[in-house]
Amino acid sequence: MAPILQIKNLSHLYSAGTPFEHKALDQVSFSVERGEFIGIIGHTGSGKSTLMQHMNGLLKPTSGSVELDGVDIWKDKKTTRQARFRVGLVFQYPEYQLFEETVYKDIAFGPKNMGLKAEEIDRRVREAAGFVGLTEEQLKVSPFDLSGGQKRRVAIAGVIAMEPEVLILDEPTAGLDPVGREGILENIQAYRKAKNATIMMVSHSMSDVARLTERLLVMNNSRLAMDGTPDEVFRRAEELVHMGLDIPDVTRVFLRLKKMGLPVEPVYSIQQAVDALKKLKGGNVHA
Ligand code: ADP
Numbered sequence: 279m280a281p282i283l284q285i286k287n288l289s290h291l292y293s294a295g296t297p298f299e300h301k302a303l304d305q306v307s308f309s310v311e312r313g314e315f316i317g318i319i320g321h322t323g324s325g326k327s328t329l330m331q332h333m334n335g336l337l338k339p340t341s342g343s344v345e346l347d348g349v350d351i352w353k354d355k356k357t358t359r360q361a362r363f364r365v366g367l368v369f370q371y372p373e374y375q376l377f378e379e380t381v382y383k384d385i386a387f388g389p390k391n392m393g394l395k396a397e398e399i400d401r402r403v404r405e406a407a408g409f410v411g412l413t414e415e416q417l418k419v420s421p422f423d424l425s426g427g428q429k430r431r432v433a434i435a436g437v438i439a440m441e442p443e444v445l446i447l448d449e450p451t452a453g454l455d456p457v458g459r460e461g462i463l464e465n466i467q468a469y470r471k472a473k474n475a476t477i478m479m480v481s482h483s484m485s486d487v488a489r490l491t492e493r494l495l496v497m498n499n500s501r502l503a504m505d506g507t508p509d510e511v512f513r514r515a516e517e518l519v520h521m522g523l524d525i526p527d528v529t530r531v532f533l534r535l536k537k538m539g540l541p542v543e544p545v546y547s548i549q550q551a552v553d554a555l556k557k558l559k560g561g562n563v564h565a
């Protein structure tokens with residue numbers, strides 16, 4: 279099947295033509311297949327957020343293109359508007375953009391903008407609230423009366439309520455406690471499963487992306503430095519460290535063991551570590 283998104287030689291300059299000109303994206307190209315769960319990693323300032331904001335037409339390429347189902351999302355006004363609905367973007371710290379008097383109204387804002395009928399809006403608000411675990415009671419309160427984690431859920435529900443085919447989340451778990459983080463990650467997986475949605479998630483947590491995603495894009499200095507399965511990417515752990523990136527704890531331990539002379543290859547999951555250690559025990563180590 280044809281890819282849902284195609285990014286072709288995408289470059290973006292901020293403040294073009296001024297002394298503050300900055301190339302935030304440099305010739306980035308990749309395709310996204312329908313239904314994939316992709317993780318985007320890279321150090322701060324590498325261009326992750328800039329890249330994500332191009333996926334739904336929030337930012338316009340300086341050069342290159344973003345195609346949705348083979349059509350440039352900047353082809354005409356109608357196409358750009360469609361892209362905004364079909365590709366949903368949850369910003370970093372989205373709770374700062376809540377502004378309605380009730381949680382219900384905040385979640386309803388997107389679907390309303392789409393021009394849907396009242397009944398359909400109502401159905402979507404309730405379904406989206408369900409995905410993120412908000413109760414009927416919470417729909418009636420002011421978003422400002424909720425905890426940080428709950429506000430984040432409201433903001434995510436607002437995007438989910440538009441039922442985007444591609445859901446993009448820019449560091450959705452940043453600043454939350456472990457329980458809040460796990461909850462949000464489960465919400466995302468629930469949405470993906472229910473709607474066969476495509477997910478792109480920017481994350482600082484290497485263990486989260488290693489565990490959840492099928493493919494990783496690594497941004498470095500405005501460029502796409504790697505594009506592969508978590509296995510392929512974490513095998514290049516030394517390069518990742520060089521780029522100022524964190525690697526999974528277990529990968530770090532194994533790199534250390536390798537440096538100490540043990541015949542092990544880098545691993546990135548606990549299961550792989552167990553397998554590698556078993557092999558080692560059967561072979562070179564007499565414990
Ligand atoms: P990341 O999300 O990986 O941290 P960003 O895409 O936010 O990276 O930023 C990439 C680069 O572009 C950084 O150097 C940042 O300072 C710069 N940048 C981001 N937004 C703007 C903006 N609105 N105007 C000018 N420069 C920006």
Ligand code: MG
Pocket residue numbers: 326327328370448
């Ligand atoms: Mg960012």
